[in-house]
Structures are given as structure tokens and as C-alpha cells.
Amino acid sequence: MTTTVPKIFAFHEFSGVAEAVADYVVHAQNVALTEKVKERKQSTSNGANGHGESKELGRVNSTKSVSSSRDSTKKINRRKERRFKIALSGGSLIQVLHEGLLKRTDVHWNKWDIYFADERLVPFESSESNYGQAKRKILDQIDTEKYGSPNVYHIDENLIDDPQECADSYEKVLIKGFAGRDSVKLPMFDLFLLGCAPDGHIASLFPNFQENLREKLAWVVPVVNAPSGPSTRISLTIPVICHSHRVTFVVEGATKAPVIKTIMERPEKGLPSSIVNEGAAGRVSWFVDDDALTDVFVTKKKYKFHDPVELHFDNE
């Protein structure tokens, strides 16, 4: 068992969760998009390690210091465009993002590569489709004239009758997006957003689906006979999730309190959510409302909103 305790941000109200999650997502975006600038600054100043929470960010990219850092930003951007790579789960998370993100003016949507943590194998027009829901509730509502459009990587809808084919095809999409399997053993998302169901499943990794939970090589697995919702699905695997720079759980409502208690107090039960909570230790945060923490004995933290940051890019 790990001794690293995850950060658990607790909120009285659901709306508090949505706003804080949006702020955290934007912060992760800003860190990802300025990483090269940071590295350069750090290499000249003999600074600290690369990714993660960074005080450097505010210093390098605050409105005040933009002009001084712009030259180095330009050189770096010409070399390789940075993208913010995020994985989204389905379920209530989509509504949380809808409420929190769409009203923000500092989301650089045109720099986002959006993937899905899992997908239910139903037509996109179905209310059960994770991509379909994300499209209707978020993607279609972005003011693209102002902010541009993200790249969105979803499953091939033509393959929903063949879970294995669909998983293989989505894995190829990931391989392409993350520079090829030979050069990267695992894709590395800047941010992996997860919900958690009352049974402890995350993405479409269900308790007792041992083969999927033990998968070490595949990035994407087929799921058949899922115990809830659409029975055929595909899911990104535990090693992929745990390899992310940040793994964030967003959970709300009293129906989730028992599972949160199990995850936090009985990790040995080996729920998929516990495996990730342990496996990504040090990079995990939870955004949870008070209802979902009823009778759960954990140290709660107050979420501190980040100062606004203004990013400038060559091509804007």
C-alpha cells in the first residue's frame, strides 16, 4: 500500500465542484502548453523538474512577464507545437465540464487533443454514447469563432458491433496521436479525468473483470457483458491511466459515499478506482462534494483557485 495520500478537494455544493474542476483543467492546460518555455527557463537557471504543479508557470507566463518570455516561446513553438492532451470519461463528468468550462474565457480549445477514457458501443446519436454526450453538451457549444476547435479523437462508429476491432482501431488512433508505439511505451496524457460509479468502476474497467484489470500491454481493451449500462464497450487500460501526468476523479452525490469509503479506507479490496488511486499516487486529485464524503474519514483540502494566466502563441 502506498503512503502517498491523494489530494481530496471537498465542496459543499455541486456547483462548487464544477467551477473548481474547470479551474484545475485550465491550470493543467496552462502547464502543458508552457512546458517547453518552462524547460528552457529551467535549463538556463538550473531549475527543477519538468511537469506537475508549478510556481514557475505564474512567473514565466503571467501577464506582466509575457513580453520578456515571448522570444523564447516563439523559438520553441516553431520546433514543435505543444498540445494539451486530455482524456474524458462519460457520465456526470460531462455535465460538470459543461457547467464549469464553457463559461471560462481562458480555455485554448484549439490546442486541445481530446480522447475518451472509454466508450459505450452505441451509435453516437444515443444518449449513452460518451462521445455523443460530450459533443452535444460541450463540443458543439464552444464558440469556435473565438476559440477555435479542439481535435477530437473518438472511436470508429462503424465498428460498434465488434468490440475487439473497435478497441484495436482506437488503440491505433492513440498510437498515431502519441507518436507511435515504438517511440512511446505508453501514451502520456496531461490530464486524465475519471468519474467513479457506485460499484467502483472507472472508465469501462469493472470490478472482477480481472483480465482487463491485469492488462499490461494493450492500451485499449474490449469490454463485453458490462454489468451496467450498454454491455459492450471499449476502455483505456490501467497502465495508460496511471501513466498520465495528472489523474483526477470527479465524484458527487450521496450514492457514491459507500464506494468512496471503500476506496479510501479499504484499498486492499482492489476496486478499479483503488488500483488507479494507488497506481498513480502522487498525481491523483479528487474533486468530491460533501454528500459523497458522508462518513468517509479522510483529510479534506480546500481548493485554491489559480491566478489568471495569459498565454500567447505565435499563430494567434
Ligand SMILES: O=C(O)[C@H](O)[C@@H](O)[C@H](O)[C@H](O)COP(=O)(O)O
Ligand atoms: O462510460 C462510462 O460508463 C463512464 O466513463 C464511467 O466510468 C463513469 O465515469 C462512471 O460510471 C461514473 O458515472 P457517473 O458520474 O455518471 O456516476
